[in-house]
Amino acid sequence: MDRRELAGFLRGRRERISPADVGLPAGTRRRTPGLRREEVARLAYISTEYYTRLEQARGPRPSQEVLAGLTRALRLTDVERDHLHRLADAPLVPSTGPAREVRQSILDLLRRLPQAAAIVLSAAHEVIAWNDLAVALMEDFSALPRRERNFVRRAFLGPHLYGLSDVQQFAHSSALRLRAAAARYPGDADLAELIADLRAGSAEFARLWEQHDVRAEPVLRKTFRHPVVGPVTVDCDVLEISDRDQQVVLYTVAPGSASEEAFRLLSVIGTQRMTPEDDAPSRATR
Known part of the structure; x- marks a missing residue:
């Protein structure tokens, strides 16, 4: 797993998404471009602490469930989703059980x-x-x-x-x-x-x-x-x-x-x- 590349990729995708893109208010004190870390974490249904560790290249390998949540939260294309999985050393595998990723x-x-x-x-x-x-x-x-x-x-x-x-x-x-x-x-x-x-x-x-x-x-x-x-x-x-x-x-x-x-x-x-x-x-x- 390439933690530094994964961290940079997540940060880059987060900064390109505006709050309006995901139905969030922009607010008046937003000091960073794009979404805040806590907003991405909420949209991906993971803790802010865990997401912050991923962006700081300190997190453990994300599970398939976490990667699906990040794909959804960051509005990744299919190509970007596949790249995310490769960076996390977690290749996509066909699902054999009930789907947990929500459209x-x-x-x-x-x-x-x-x-x-x-x-x-x-x-x-x-x-x-x-x-x-x-x-x-x-x-x-x-x-x-x-x-x-x-x-x-x-x-x-x-x-x-x-x-x-x-x-x-x-x-x-x-x-x-x-x-x-x-x-x-x-x-x-x-x-x-x-x-x-x-x-x-x-x-x-x-x-x-x-x-x-x-x-x-x-x-x-x-x-x-x-x-x-x-x-x-x-x-x-x-x-x-x-x-x-x-x-x-x-x-x-x-x-x-x-x-x-x-x-x-x-x-x-x-x-x-x-x-x-x-x-x-x-x-x-x-």
Whole structure:
């Protein structure tokens, strides 16, 4: 891995992108051309410290996931993406599992939905993108280990799942979708490990798995029990991204409702972390 060349390449790509290119305000005290390091890190869903180390030629070899995030954040062309991978000594390999890279147009869509909480789920039910209101409603996904971003793991094994009113129904439907995903990606080690963990750790999941069902009814409305603003009832709509086997999940509230006022408050107060005690009764294994 050529750390110095990688650092120079990242810095050069960062400085050529304006905040407007990625939907960010320019501000009045911007002393460097292009994006700030923390802005690139946020867009790539990595820590600012880690990205800074890469630009200072002090970072470890980036993973395929990090390189995909940098490709997206820096708006790299296919040629530039391939060059980035060569500098990191991480040649591109065909994916054999659920896609985790989110198309730039979908990320732009999430940022343009200030009145909706929106997330993107992989075929394995992992949260792979989100907007600010989703963070305020649920939690800061960027601060979580990858394992804890998986909704089906949390539904059956914990920790809490945001006080959802339909956690039992969600757990059931997610188990069915996971079986269908396992059939589509039989060679994916991460998916196999997730299923093994769920079967070993949850009798309820093991029971559902043995039924071999693959059809689940959609849930169109649910309630989050937020520790600051209280219950928030949302309409839930799912948009399929068929070419990447992903889902955009949109949570919206009825105009004039108490939940709409709660959404307004959440957009002001930002992230409020819940604790497991807030959601003790909601685990699907009980």
